[in-house]
Every structure is written in C-alpha cells, then in structure tokens.
Amino acid sequence: xxxxxxxxxxxxxxxxxxxxxxxxxxxxxxxxxxxxxxxxxxxxxxxxxxxxxxxxxxxxxxxxxxxxxxxxxxxxxxxxxxxxxxxxxxxxxxxxxxxxxxxxxxxxxxxxxxxxxxxxxxxxxxxxxxxxxxxxxxxxxxxxxxxxxxxxxxxxxxxxxxxxxxxxxxxxxxxxxxxxxxxxxxxxxxxxxxxxxxxxxxxxxxxxxxxxxxxxxxxxxxxxxxxxxxxxxxxxxxxxxxxxxxxxxxxxxxxxxxxxxxxxxxxxxxxxxxxxxxxxxxxxxxxxxxxxxxxxxxxxxxxxxxxxxxxxxxxxxxxxxxxxxxxxxxxxxxxxxxxxx
Amino acid sequence: xxxxxxxxxxxxxxxxxxxxxxxxxxxxxxxxxxxxxxxxxxxxxxxxxxxxxxxxxxxxxxxxxxxxxxxxxxxxxxxxxxxxxxxxxxxxxxxxxxxxxxxxxxxxxxxxxxxxxxxxxxxxxxxxxxxxxxxxxxxxxxxxxxxxxxxxxxxxxxxxxxxxxxxxxxxxxxxxxxxxxxxxxxxxxxxxxxxxxxxxxxxxxxxxxxxxxxxxxxxxxxxxxxxxxxxxxxxxxxxxxxxxxxxxxxxxxxxxxxxxxxx
Numbered sequence: 001x002x003x004x005x006x007x008x009x010x011x012x013x014x015x016x017x018x019x020x021x022x023x024x025x026x027x028x029x030x031x032x033x034x035x036x037x038x039x040x041x042x043x044x045x046x047x048x049x050x051x052x053x054x055x056x057x058x059x060x061x062x063x064x065x066x067x068x069x070x071x072x073x074x075x076x077x078x079x080x081x082x083x084x085x086x087x088x089x090x091x092x093x094x095x096x097x098x099x100x101x102x103x104x105x106x107x108x109x110x111x112x113x114x115x116x117x118x119x120x121x122x123x124x125x126x127x128x129x130x131x132x133x134x135x136x137x138x139x140x141x142x143x144x145x146x147x148x149x150x151x152x153x154x155x156x157x158x159x160x161x162x163x164x165x166x167x168x169x170x171x172x173x174x175x176x177x178x179x180x181x182x183x184x185x186x187x188x189x190x191x192x193x194x195x196x197x198x199x200x201x202x203x204x205x206x207x208x209x210x211x212x213x214x215x216x217x218x219x220x221x222x223x224x225x226x227x228x229x230x231x232x233x234x235x236x237x238x239x240x241x242x243x244x245x246x247x248x249x250x251x252x253x254x255x256x257x258x259x260x261x262x263x264x265x266x267x268x269x270x271x272x273x274x275x276x277x278x279x280x281x282x283x284x285x286x287x288x289x290x291x292x293x294x295x296x297x298x299x300x301x302x303x304x305x306x307x308x309x310x311x312x313x314x315x316x317x318x319x320x321x322x323x324x325x326x327x328x329x330x331x332x333x334x335x336x337x338x339x340x341x
Numbered sequence: 342x343x344x345x346x347x348x349x350x351x352x353x354x355x356x357x358x359x360x361x362x363x364x365x366x367x368x369x370x371x372x373x374x375x376x377x378x379x380x381x382x383x384x385x386x387x388x389x390x391x392x393x394x395x396x397x398x399x400x401x402x403x404x405x406x407x408x409x410x411x412x413x414x415x416x417x418x419x420x421x422x423x424x425x426x427x428x429x430x431x432x433x434x435x436x437x438x439x440x441x442x443x444x445x446x447x448x449x450x451x452x453x454x455x456x457x458x459x460x461x462x463x464x465x466x467x468x469x470x471x472x473x474x475x476x477x478x479x480x481x482x483x484x485x486x487x488x489x490x491x492x493x494x495x496x497x498x499x500x501x502x503x504x505x506x507x508x509x510x511x512x513x514x515x516x517x518x519x520x521x522x523x524x525x526x527x528x529x530x531x532x533x534x535x536x537x538x539x540x541x542x543x544x545x546x547x548x549x550x551x552x553x554x555x556x557x558x559x560x561x562x563x564x565x566x567x568x569x570x571x572x573x574x575x576x577x578x579x580x581x582x583x584x585x586x587x588x589x590x591x592x593x594x595x596x597x598x599x600x601x602x603x604x
Contacts, residue, residue, distance in 0.1 A: 092432060223453050226445055230432035236395055237501070238421030238449040283434045284441055 006281040006291070013294035017074065020298055024070045024305040025062060032058050032066075068200045072262060073304040074297040075203065076195075077269055079210035079259040081296020083252045084270030085288050086217055089228040090248050091154055094278065095333060097271045098256035100158055101249065102138035104267075105165035107260040108191055109172045110134020115187040116179045125201060127190060128261040135257035138164055143246070157249075193264035193319020195304055202262045209258030213251050214293055221285035224248060228283065265319045266303075268326020269296050275333060345372040348536045349394060349424070349505045353403035356386075356393045362401070363389045364560045371505065371536040376527065378551035378568065379540045382581050386560040387540045388428075391509045394538065395426040407505070421449035425503035429513040431494045435483025439493045442482060443468055446500030468499035471526055473519075487514035495523070499530065506530060508539040512546065524550045544585070548572055549595040556580060569596060578604050 026037045033053055040062055042049025054062060080098065087096040098104065114120045114130030146160040176184060189196070217224070226239045227248070235241050259266070273296035274288060281287045300322070307316045349371040356364040363386045371377050381387050392398045394405055396412045405412040407423060415423075425446075433442055446468065447461040457465075469475050472492045482490055491514050498506060506527075512520045524546070527537050541547035547554060548568035556564040556571050558580035564571045571577060572585050582604060587596035 089434075092434070094434075220453065222445075222448065226448050228434050228437075229442075229445060232392070232397055232426075232428070233431060233433075233497075235397055236421065236424075236426040237445070238417035238419075240417060278436050282438065282441065283436045 003287070006287040009277070009280050010287070010291055010294065013291060013298065017294050017298045017301065020301045020305075021070055021074060024073070024301050025066045027305060028061075028066060028308050030058075030061055032062060037062060064199070068203045069195050069198055069304070070301060072195055072198050072203050072206060073301045075206045075210045076259045076263045076266060077273070077300025077303075078214065078293040078297035079206070079255045080266060080270040080300070081273035081292035081294075082210075082214050082217055082289055083256045083259075084272075084296070085274035085285065085292040086224060086248055086252045087270070088274055088278075089224045089283070089285060090245055090252075091158070092228055092230065094275055095271060095330065097268070098252065098260075099165070099267070100161045101253055101256070102142050102161045102164040102168065103135045103253060103256045103260055104265050105168035105172070106138025106141075107131040107135040107257065108265070109138070109168040109175070111190050111264075112172050112175045112179070112187050115183050115190075116175050118183070120186060121183075125205075127186075128202065128205065131190075131264075132257050132261035134168070135260055136253065138168055139249075139253040139257070143249070189317070190264045191319075192317030193266045193322070194307065194315065194317050195263055196315055198262060206258055206262045209255055213255035213258075214289070216251055217248070218286065218289050220244075220248065220251075221289060224285040225283075263318065266300060267319055267323050268330060269299055269322055272296075272326055272329050273299060276329075345374055347372050348408065349538070350406045350409075351390075351394065351403065352406065354390075354393060354400050354405060355402045356389055356398055357401045358389065358398075362560065364393065367403070367557075367562055369555060369562065369565075371538050373504070373534045373536055374531050375536050375553065376531055376551045377536070377538045377553050377555060378547035379538065379555045379557060380542075380544055380547050380571075380577075381557035381563075385557045385580070387557050388509050390557060391426065391428070391507050391538070391540055395424060395507050396420060397426070418449045418452065421501065423503055424505045424507065425498035425501040426507045426509075427494045427498035427511060428509040429491055429494075429511070430509075431490065433482050433490075435481060437482050438478070439474060439480055439482065439485070439496075440465070440469065440478040442493055443496045443500050446497035449501060464502055465500050468496040471499060471529065472496040473522055473526070488516065488519055491515065492519070492523070495526075504535055506535055506537045508537065510540050510542055513542065520546065544572060544600075545595075545598045548587075548598065572598060 026032045026034045036053030036058060039050040040054050040059055083098045088094050110130040110133050111127055114127050119126040141164050142160045146156045223239060223244050226234045226237055227244055231241050274292040277291040277295050278288060281291045303321045304318055307318045307321050310316055347370045351367050351369045354364060354367040355362060367390060379387050393400060407415060444457060444465045447457055447464060451457055451461055469478055472495050474492050474496060477489055495511060512523055515523060531537055551568050554568040554571040555562060556577055563580055564574045564576040569587055573587055577585055584601045584603060586599050590597050
C-alpha cells in the first residue's frame with residue numbers, strides 16, 4: 001500500500017518481464033543458445049559482446065521472427081492490462097474488461113469481413129486494419145446508441161455493449177458461413193488469438209497506440225481515481241464527469257482495438273492483470289496503471305512462449321491459453337470477490 | 342447570526358426527477374458559521390434538496406446561489422473549493438486507503454496534474470485528525486465499518502476546506518459516541534466560519550445541534566425557524582404523523598423530545 005512497497009513491486013515486475021523477454025526470445029521451435037542471444041543483443045546495442053555464437057540463421061530468427069513477436073506479445077499484454085485497469089476504475093467494477101464495450105466482437109466482424117472479401121490475402125495489413133475499424137465502429141455504436149437514448153449511465157453503456165456485441169457476433173457467423181472454405185481457416189486462426197507470423201510492422205502499429213495510450217492514461221491518473229469514487233462524488237469535487245468518462249473510454253477503446261487488431265482475441269488478460277495487482281499496489285492509478293502494464297505484458301509473453309513450445313506438432317492458440325488460465329481465475333475471483341475493488 | 346454574510350441560498354427552487362416534481366418553491370439561506378438542520382419524513386425531498394444545493398441536479402425553475410452568484414455560473418473547480426458535499430451513499434473502491442481517499446478531496450485545489458504540495462498534505466492530515474480517524478489512516482475502505490467509512494467521507498469533505506458543507510445524514514451509521522463526536526467536529530468547523538447544512542434523521546439530535554431547523558414535507562418547506570418551535574409546530578406533527586412534545590430536563594441545555602403515534 002505504501003508507495004515504497006508499490007515501487008518494489010513495480011521494479012520486481014519489470015525485472016521479471018525483462019527476464020521473460022530474454023527467455024522467450026531464446027526458446028522456441030529452434031532453440032537459440034541463451035548466451036548467444038545475450039551476445040547478439042549486446043552487439044546490436046554497441047556493447048562489447050560476442051554475436052558470432054548464433055550464426056547468420058540464428059541471428060535472422062532472433063531479429064526478424066522472434067524479437068518482433070515477443071515485443072508484440074509484451075505490447076499487447078501491456079495494452080490490455082492498462083485498458084482493464086482503466087475500465088475497472090471507470091465502471092467501478094473490479095471485473096470489468098474491454099469486452100464490455102464491444103471491442104472484441106467488432107474487431108472479429110471487421111476481420112471476417114476483410115477475409116470474406118478477399119482483402120486479407122490481397123492487401124498487406126488489411127486484416128488488422130479491418131479489425132481495428134470494426135472495433136471502433138462497434139464502440140461508436142455503443143456510445144451513440146447509449147447516448148442517443150438519453151442514458152449515458154454506466155448501466156446503459158454496459159447493456160448497450162452487450163446488445164451491440166451480440167449483433168456483431170450474429171453478423172460474423174452469417175459471414176463465416178458465406179465465406180469460401182479455404183479462407184475460413186485464416187480467420188479462425190485470427191479469431192482464436194495468436195501472434196504467429198507477426199512482424200515489425202505489427203510491432204510499430206501496436207506501439208503507436210499502446211504506448212501513447214498508456215502515457216495519456218498515466219497522465220490522467222488522478223481524474224481516473226476521482227471518477228472511481230462514483231459520479232456524484234466526482235462531480236461534487238469539480239470533475240466534468242461525462243467528458244472525462246467519454247475521453248477515458250475513447251482512449252481505452254483505441255488501445256484495446258489496436259491490441260485486438262494485431263493479436264486477435266486474447267481474453268481475460270485485461271481482467272487478470274489489474275485485478276491481481278490491485279490488492280498489492282492499491283487502486284490509485286498512478287501505481288496501478290504501470291503495474292497492470294507490466295503484469296499484462298508478463299502474462300502474454302509467457303502465454304505466447306507456451307503457445308509456441310507446449311506442443312511439438314503445432315502452435316496452440318494464444319487466446320485459448322489465456323482463457324484456460326483466465327476463466328478459472330475469473331470464476332475464483334467471482335466467488336471470493338469481497339465487493340467493489 | 343443574521344449579521345453574518347449569506348453563503349448559499351435557494352430562490353423559489355423547483356427540482357424534477359424524471360417527470361416527477363420532487364421539490365417545489367424552496368427558498369432558504371445558509372449563513373457563515375450557521376448550523377442548519379433539514380428534517381422531514383422519508384421521501385420528502387431532503388436528499389434531492391441537498392443534491393440540488395450542491396449543483397448535482399439542475400433546477401427545473403428558480404436557482405441556487407453561492408455568494409450571490411448562480412451556482413451554474415461557477416467554474417467547477419472554484420465551486421468545489423467553496424462547497425463540499427458528503428453523503429452516506431459513498432461508493433469508493435474497497436481497496437482504497439483512508440488517507441488516499443481523503444487526499445482525493447484536494448482535487449479541486451491541485452487539479453488533475455499537479456502533485457499535492459505541503460499545504461495539501463497539511464489539509465489532509467488536519468481533516469483526518471479532526472474526524473478522529475487518524476488510527477484508520479492506513480486501513481482500506483473495505484475493512485471499515487459503515488460508520489468509519491462515513492467518517493472518512495466527511496474527512497474528504499473537510500479536506501476540500503470549503504466554506505459551505507452539505508451533509509446528507511452524516512450520522513446514519515454512527516453509534517452514539519461517534520454521533521456526539523461528529524457533531525462536535527461540525528461545531529468546530531462552524532467556528533471557523535463554515536456554514537453547515539445537514540439532513541438529520543434523529544430529531545432530538547438535530548434540535549440539540551442546529552441554530553435553525555427546516556422541515557421539508559412533500560417537496561415543500563413546511564416550517565422553518567428555531568428547532569424547538571419547528572418540532573412542536575402543527576406542521577411537524579402533520580408531516581411525521583406523530584405527536585411531538587418537548588420536555589425540559591433540569592441541568593441540560595436542550596429539551597428532551599417524546600413522540601407518540603397519531604396527530
């Protein structure tokens with residue numbers, strides 16, 4: 001609870017993440033020697049180090065395949081963790097997640113549409129762009145419908161999110177049935193969530209949204225905390241409640257949309273990372289947001305490592321792995337949830 | 342008291358909730374250092390009145406003025422530095438510590454980005470000390486009793502260092518010892534020139550504490566004046582549906598009230 005203890009926790013998480021990143025770049029279907037990986041990184045950074053241990057093939061695998069993938073895992077996990085922490089404060093519910101806003105369902109619809117039209121295979125980066133557009137369209141629908149009906153209340157937003165998600169889900173299944181069979185497999189892989197074949201373009205696209213969103217949300221830490229006290233109290237403290245909530249939900253949607261666009265559905269990360277860390281670092285956003293970023297990043301880097309290495313024959317879907325961990329966690333949290341976070 | 346400046350006033354205020362009119366033609370004044378108790382039966386519109394006075398509900402007609410200036414014309418942060426509201430319906434996160442919760446009361450002073458300075462820290466420490474919750478400062482809200490949470494909410498209001506303090510049933514969950522301590526704290530705050538308006542359920546307690554009493558019934562002010570006069574009025578008896586009688590107690594400054602069913 002004290003700021004010293006949170007600093008220790010955050011430093012510990014950062015070290016664990018760094019270690020996990022190194023481990024995840026070394027391990028995989030082709031195992032790279034750990035010292036060789038360290039040496040190659042040192043050489044790239046201009047430090048004294050021996051880069052020769054990997055060989056040219058090893059170096060290509062490290063810098064063109066594994067490093068972007070591992071960094072993307074960290075960005076996606078960190079982004080989802082930050083989004084979860086923000087939404088849990090805004091909705092004053094310790095189990096809130098980006099799924100509430102229709103991000104996942106909208107992204108899925110966008111992705112399936114891109115595949116159905118054949119854009120995904122014809123145009124580079126069309127699938128993540130379409131997924132992002134789908135996510136943003138769904139979120140805008142949720143805002144517009146919830147606002148237009150005169151209920152910009154949290155309750156109205158939540159229920160509208162459920163309805164819009166159901167609608168997008170229905171459209172997705174109709175499109176899937178109508179899509180040629182050889183294309184369906186691409187989109188099924190995307191829907192299951194995963195980072196196979198992602199490169200530096202994905203890293204750059206995700207980094208822009210995740211890192212700037214994270215920075216802005218940390219800057220808004222105190223308004224987030226005031227909002228978490230409830231609408232009446234926040235308004236009586238002089239916070240413009242509606243505008244602040246709209247801005248925070250918009251930022252969270254952009255980050256969640258970008259993460260979902262590059263990685264597909266990676267469920268429960270946004271719920272678990274902040275929920276597990278809140279009892280340790282407390283609910284104040286200036287501590288919880290960085291902790292949730294690091295915790296989410298750690299979670300997804302390790303889950304992606306598992307997805308690549310657990311089975312020798314094929315790659316496991318990342319989204320399934322986080323769900324295997326996350327769903328029991330969620331159920332346990334529901335049972336022991338002592339209240340409002 | 343009447344020589345002191347008027348801080349907050351309502352002028353022919355009417356407030357709607359949805360399509361229902363819940364307050365009608367309410368005119369009142371709160372002066373610096375004054376203790377004004379609002380009493381009334383359930384669903385009379387007391388909480389609505391407090392919310393409208395705090396600027397959380399827009400009037401359907403009439404207006405609320407702070408320092409003779411319409412509440413709606415005040416910038417949000419300046420209003421929150423002058424006027425604080427504490428209710429018994431607070432919803433802070435369970436894992437928030439009491440000290441951090443009280444510190445959020447400095448939001449109107451330090452704004453969204455500035456860190457708390459020494460003056461802010463001093464105001465927080467003083468608010469915690471005045472409400473008698475220093476021993477709870479490091480505890481999380483979820484581990485507190487309802488009464489302790491309520492004191493933490495009041496401390497947040499005091500940390501705002503307002504000139505007007507609006508309270509909605511501040512003693513709702515407090516045992517008798519804490520109730521007495523709460524009203525002593527409010528008196529201490531009043532001596533600093535703060536005008537305090539409180540909705541109080543316990544009529545005897547309200548009468549003992551307040552300079553002036555306001556009886557709200559069916560969305561209107563049914564009686565106003567000296568607490569003893571208001572409580573023993575025909576209007577009070579009609580509003581609550583009970584006979585109210587005051588009995589002087591030798592050696593005590595305030596009368597003891599008895600209540601019987603029927604008017």
